[in-house]
Amino acid sequence: MEKPKIPGKTIYRLSIYHRCLRRLEDNSIETVSSSSLAKAAGVNPAQLRRDLGYLGTFGTRGLGYPVIELADAIREVLGREHLQPVILVGVGNLGAALLRYDGFKKEGFEPVAAFDTVPEEVILRGISVPVYHVDDMPSFIRKNKVKLAVLSVPAAHAQEVTNELVDAGIQGILSFSPTVLEVPASVTVNSVDLALELEQVSLFT
Amino acid sequence: MEKPKIPGKTIYRLSIYHRCLRRLEDNSIETVSSSSLAKAAGVNPAQLRRDLGYLGTFGTRGLGYPVIELADAIREVLGREHLQPVILVGVGNLGAALLRYDGFKKEGFEPVAAFDTVPEEVILRGISVPVYHVDDMPSFIRKNKVKLAVLSVPAAHAQEVTNELVDAGIQGILSFSPTVLEVPASVTVNSVDLALELEQVSLFT
DNA sequence: TCGTGTGAAGACGTTCACAGCT
């Protein structure tokens, strides 16, 4: 069997296309051309067609792509059928904001618990997720078979916490710490460094 | 004059190297080899040497790079001498967290004001930046010649606010809205989509 | 010998341009 091996960048864009398609679904639009979907997603039409080519051949020449089928196909590839449980470690300012951020739920992720070294000090305004002490983290991960973690602890403790997460069985980490985390190859890490992102903007002006 | 034309990805990594170098400066370490710095930054040694090559030739063969000179050279390229003023629009959960986030200041950015549609409702816990009504935003931008903005408003209003920012003279925007923003070519936009980032992690596990 | 600097090769990603289906 051929394994299509979809490139990472394409996968990233598929998520974007999916979001655009959902809007079209909501508006009961049935077909869409590569050029208009590409414009909505902010990419080149040829690139979009190339990306969709990884899903098989869907489009109708002369017409465009069927919105619903295409959205389903992307969902299948991205495995978006059920909500993924996520834990969050480090309920400081940023962590608390992330817990309240509803964008995660919209995209299929559900924060099921949060951990901090001083859980009693966490202000619970608008947070419906339980906050526990980090000592309880490994057992929680194992018991609930959580695979994804969001890391928003101070940089100085990021590696230490990461080690605990990995030992407990976490397979994917979204980190907001401005450090390079060392993990086994089997664990995926995605780092978002807010200051670096802002810097990028400033350098191209 | 030859303009070396440093690639965007290299610039991004230069920022990372710079952060690593600062730690070395703090520890009074005077020279560093490409391999050890590369490891700290999480890149391939050859890539690091290639990147540093854009700055001119600094290293001493057989020895490594002088930490201080190298850090200075990067600072010069990145134009990091003075603090850049930044405004933030949309002081919701995420926006408030970003205001309290001290990582920006450490990297040379200073939030000078924030704007919201209901500034009076913003809880000021730990926020030292003044929060004004969005109606006052354009005049503030013009008066203070602010060039950079962080956008953390709901997706539905992102484009509208962006238009106002651009009209008022903003040249770089760091957006946290999950939408594609339309701007003139002269304006740089960098989008951070938190849900997409988490999704990326989940897809590679 | 150690580690930089760099030509050359390779991997990867994007875009063009057009054949072919509806």
Place this chain on the structure above:
DNA sequence: AGCTGTGAACGTCTTCACACGA
């Protein structure tokens, strides 16, 4: 005619591998 699907060209980024200086 309109729009997809894709070979091929192109451009960019990464890595190798080695000459050369300290």
